[in-house]
Amino acid sequence: MLTTDLEITVHKLAPEQLKEKPDQQSLGFGQYFTDHMFVMHWSRERGWYDAKIHPYQDFAIDPAAMVFHYGQAIFEGMKAYRSKGGETLLFRPESNLERMNKSAVRMCMPRLPVDRMLQAIKALVYLDREWIPTAPGATLYLRPTMIATEPALGLRPSQEYIFFILASPVGAYYAEGFNPVKIYVEDTYVRAVPGGVGEAKTAGNYAASVKALTEAQQKGFSQVLWLDALEHKYIEEVGTSNAFFVINGELTTPPLGGTILPGITRDSVLQLARDWGLQVNERMLSIDEVIAAAEDGSLQEVFSSGTAAVISPLGELNYKGKSVLVNGGSTGPIAQRLFDELQAIQFGEQEDPHNWMVRVA
Numbered sequence: 201m202l203t204t205d206l207e208i209t210v211h212k213l214a215p216e217q218l219k220e221k222p223d224q225q226s227l228g229f230g231q232y233f234t235d236h237m238f239v240m241h242w243s244r245e246r247g248w249y250d251a252k253i254h255p256y257q258d259f260a261i262d263p264a265a266m267v268f269h270y271g272q273a274i275f276e277g278m279k280a281y282r283s284k285g286g287e288t289l290l291f292r293p294e295s296n297l298e299r300m301n302k303s304a305v306r307m308c309m310p311r312l313p314v315d316r317m318l319q320a321i322k323a324l325v326y327l328d329r330e331w332i333p334t335a336p337g338a339t340l341y342l343r344p345t346m347i348a349t350e351p352a353l354g355l356r357p358s359q360e361y362i363f364f365i366l367a368s369p370v371g372a373y374y375a376e377g378f379n380p381v382k383i384y385v386e387d388t389y390v391r392a393v394p395g396g397v398g399e400a401k402t403a404g405n406y407a408a409s410v411k412a413l414t415e416a417q418q419k420g421f422s423q424v425l426w427l428d429a430l431e432h433k434y435i436e437e438v439g440t441s442n443a444f445f446v447i448n449g450e451l452t453t454p455p456l457g458g459t460i461l462p463g464i465t466r467d468s469v470l471q472l473a474r475d476w477g478l479q480v481n482e483r484m485l486s487i488d489e490v491i492a493a494a495e496d497g498s499l500q501e502v503f504s505s506g507t508a509a510v511i512s513p514l515g516e517l518n519y520k521g522k523s524v525l526v527n528g529g530s531t532g533p534i535a536q537r538l539f540d541e542l543q544a545i546q547f548g549e550q551e552d553p554h555n556w557m558v559r560v561a
């Protein structure tokens with residue numbers, strides 16, 4: 201059931217109860233949380249109810265809650281930006297909410313009323329607006345999340361859920377910042393299978409990826425590049441983001457075939473590149489083709505895109521023990537231009553031709 205006349209009640213902390221804000225130069229990623237959060241409940245009988253913004257606090261959840269046992273959990277990642285002129289801006293928030301509803305359908309969870317949730321996001325961001333960092337490139341990361349809370353151990357969709365939104369001031373996702381990272385091409389573990397849940401932003405996809413990530417990090421890499429599950433041959437995505445390759449001046453990324461995350465930054469990158477007149481291809485691309493292009497000199501750039509990662513240049517790929525440097529290990533011009541243009545739009549410093557930015561009142 202979708203509830204459209206949902207009232208959002210607000211319980212604000214008094215000024216003297218507000219937390220001390222962290223140093224903006226050492227925010228890292230997702231380590232600090234603002235003073236308030238949004239929470240809303242769902243039951244089969246009532247639909248969505250009890251929508252509240254209240255002080256950031258623990259949940260009391262039954263240990264039999266289905267999320268703890270069968271992992272019905274979905275989330276989103278989005279950001280609020282403070283422009284130089286002091287405006288608060290959100291980047292394509294409806295796209296995140298619509299994607300969350302697709303994840304919900306795949307995971308047999310209730311859909312969200314998009315308009316009301318946009319209001320909830322705006323209200324939370326406005327209330328905690330002092331937390332939006334002003335340091336260059338820093339933002340307020342928003343984490344809308346839905347979990348199954350019915351206490352029951354029979355395997356079926358939960359009949360109760362909590363939806364909540366956390367806000368966290370963040371700097372760059374990678375310790376390297378906007379500098380090329382080293383990537384391990386994963387040829388043993390896989391992220392998603394055709395017919396599985398790879399295109400849903402569900403917690404289990406991330407849980408399933410941490411072993412490969414940990415092993416790659418132990419070998420000195422920042423992330424893994426996933427290959428397809430059937431042939432271990434075609435590029436899928438990077439651990440936290442979508443992958444792009446510039447070969448012979450053309451921008452290529454794997455198509456949305458059900459196993460990769462339909463990134464909102466991915467879609468924006470494709471749009472900007474098309475606006476610039478670049479040849480853009482969404483097609484299957486094998487790791488052998490990438491390595492061959494690196495060897496014959498036609499591989500010009502590799503980078504990834506995501507909300508947390510923004511645009512992250514990939515400076516080195518390691519596949520089956522062999523390393524290839526990309527663009528001499530430096531950031532390439534297309535990744536740089538995309539990063540600059542995207543950030544300029546997001547921070548309100550450049551025209552927004554696709555009406556991506558939404559102002560928070």
Ligand code: COI
Binds near residue numbers: 276
């Ligand atoms: C995001 O980019 O927003 C994500 O959810 C990826 C996560 C691993 C930080």
